[in-house]
Amino acid sequence: MTDILADILGLAREQVLEQGIGLSQEQALECLQLPDDRVDALLDLAHEVRVKWCGDEVEVEGIVSLKTGGCPEDCHFCSQSGVFDSPVRSAWLDIPSLVRAARETAATGASEFCIVAAVRGPDERLMKQVRDGVAAIQAEVEINVACSLGMLTQAQVDELAEIGVHRYNHNLETARSYFPSVVTTHSFDERINTCEMVRAAGMELCCGGIVGMGETLEQRAEFGAQLAALAPDEVPLNFLNPRPGTPFGEQEPMSATDALRAVATFRLMMPRTILRFAGGREITLGDLAERGVRGGVNAVIVGNYLTTLGRPAGEDLAMLLDLKMPIKALAKNL
Template sequence: MTTARTDVLTVARAQVLDQGTGLTPAQVREVLDLPDDRLDDLLELAHEVRMRWCGPDVEVEGIISLKTGGCPEDCHFCSQSGLFASPVRSAWLDIPMLVEAAKQTAKTGATEFCIVAAVRGPDERLMAQVAAGIQAIRDEIDINIACSLGMLTQEQVDELAAMGVHRYNHNLETARSHFPNVVTTHTWEERWGTLRMVREAGMEVCCGGIVGMGETLDQRAEFAGQLAELEPDEVPLNFLNPRPGTPFGDLEPMSGPDALRTVAAFRLALPRTILRFAGGREITLGDLGARKGLLGGINAVIVGNYLTTLGRPAESDIDLLGELEMPIKALNESL
């Protein structure tokens, strides 16, 4: 005689909402299998979890590319790789433009400004440019500064920590088992090593990835579990926006329901983590999906444009947060 399995949302309500213990990869896999007619129930539970363990505040961030294009790595989703026939060309941003971008970000109410570079890892020139940029921004405005500069050495980690970098972003991108299908010029383990050094240096760890890159649902659940093991302070969740000229340029974008199921599943796996809407949400979810995501586990957004793709106008996201009565996290609450 077989016994009926307890519904995963019933389990999640007791385990995640009541106890604050994230779902296991096997449980996440069950969530990803839920039919569309259970989606609203799933999103409602994820929102309850977010409100209980993270509160109502939403962290707003802007990003800017200090060094664009010409990257030697072959990340199959990225139009900034110098190995693909994509339209992005190598360019550097000067310090005055970097400061202006930080000022415009701060005007939206954002508390976090991330300096990004398309590189395998920073060289001396880039580290010097970052140091000069951080100092110039600090001379003008009060905002937390994050960086995303690829893989780091211990010396570079220590330098960034000494500069006062608040948070370092380095995405694992996908599940360990799927990573060789996404990148071949470096390993998942190399990325993990950088994240470990960042954590030990006292900087906050920002680590997420992109869903919809051909991974199976098992691998998507695996990825959620690996992020939970890492315990990052923030997980930016991107949805593949296929870029012309890249190996993934012909993949179909995820459906809206699949994207929302993924958002909620990651919230249930990571109940206390900042879960940020990042790239691809515009084509995957649209305006209605953005609203549902914010009511389904998301508690942070990137406003404005991304590195090589257009985002929603910053004002649209800020207005939506006001309509949903979700306060923007204040700067002193982000420290």
């Protein structure tokens, strides 16, 4: 068995590193099943793949919640759902506060600023707030603006593209086969539909999800394959941070070693994709976050997340400096 598992690294070196062809679902499962004493070799290979096919730069992003809490959906991991008895309550951010957050994000060296809203999909009030917010940010701050506003109609997709939103985030969250155990108020196909419209409109697609929600290793490999099939520009990789009052609130966080296996495996499945460390890495990886960055990650969210605390931006920037990983400069879309 050990020889078979070791062979997957040799195969991945030839297929992914040399040819740039991502691992299949079956091959990814072999990586996820590697024994602990082979994880460092897996991470080292993922780092080589990242440098060869993506370069050595790291993209830095900040996020802000325009509309927090009160979401009608029942995503079992999310404290912003209005369905559960969660401490998060509904709130809106005004435009001056949005611009201030974008300015503070840009000051960290970030090239990305993502406006997020806890909704099934945007209504006209939210779309107006986004229109005004994007215009105000573009007038005052040199930073790329992204959005995450839930499921969209074709008209909303077209409008976001027209006002200059260059990247849209809409996560699959988990594998199709596990999705009904995570969300029941909308379908996996509804998420896929929004993602496909975003790509067709010319915006970059940011699409990832959360690992460690109780899925099997087979489902984790399935999830990676379904993401790879969408060919997103960016994959934010979150690790479950159990939130009080949610159905997943009592789950144990996944182990750091399993998280590192997932990071490296997703890199080998998507060699050219921006792979971003997102929520949950602080409690899951702790001091091993640096090892994860050296294992295929080439983007990080700095500062806090939507309802949970992240690491101070200065700590992440210092880590990247120590690792001699240059921060990607702002590249304005023409």
